[in-house]
Amino acid sequence: MIFTDDTEDALRAAVWLVNSAEDPDTLVTLEDEERFLTAYPYTGRIYRDAAELEELRALRPRLRAMLLAPRDEMVAQVNAALAESTLMPQLRRHDGLDWHLHAVADDRPLAERVLIETTMALIDVIRADEGGRISVCADDGCHALALDLSRNRSKRYCSTTCANRNAVAAYRARRSARH
Template sequence: MIFTDDTAEAMRAAVHLANSAQDPDTLVTRADFDAFLAEFPYTGRIDRDADELAVVRALRPRLRRMLLAPRDDMVDEINDAFRDIVFDAHVVRHDGADWHLHAVADDRPLAERILAETAMALLDVVRADEGSRLGVCADDDCEGVVLDLSRNRSRRYCSVACTNRNAVAAYRARQR
């Protein structure tokens, strides 16, 4: 295991959010937001209203910047995030997950909790010197963020769609 489960899950959620801003935007409606929350079930206060959706949408460029920053710049991004968080650290166990740290209170806004979890996860990335696990999709027409948690560091594409498109193109090139 490269990272703890909560670190990996926080990075998956941040990558998903950052990539949702790619064309076409996949976090537009409340139904899109509900689908995100179903896939990444955050604990604590969730308002599920238009204001909360707007604040989470506005967080996406910052998450992308944090995820793709070189190591020393990533530390600066983490520190900037920590300055914007109202800390109320506590250790919890819930929903089948073993003991882990929540950096902010459950009643804080969802976007702040997402930012806190992302910053904490990226701190683990920096400490393990595993920044190479984050990058930009190898598809020439895509700018999505790739999170590679594979053992052999073989993930190159941000999604199955990009993987399939490139596999088909490679197959067709070989057939010619």
């Protein structure tokens, strides 16, 4: 494990949200939001309505910029996000998770909680100088983010689809070069 479980979970959720903006957009309906919340459960107030969905959709460009920023710029963006929110840090244990930090109250809007949880995760990324674990997919036609939590830093693609497409292309190129 590179980071604590809650940090890795927050990073995965943020990357999922950012990547949902890729073509085709996969965060369009309330059912899409429900799929996100099932995969990445958040505690606290959740309305599951159109306004909340739009707030999550509007958050995606900001998360992308934060996740891909060089370290010093990431610090500036993290500090800006922290300054915008009313922080109420508390240790919590719930849903089978051990003690972890909730930085804002459960009654804050979901998009704000996602932003601050991502911000808190990025604090760990910054402190460990591990920003290189978040990158744009190595597939030339893909702009999604790849989150590399592997020990050997080998993940280059956002998904197995992109990885397989590139492996097949490399195989075909090697095969053509031999003939």
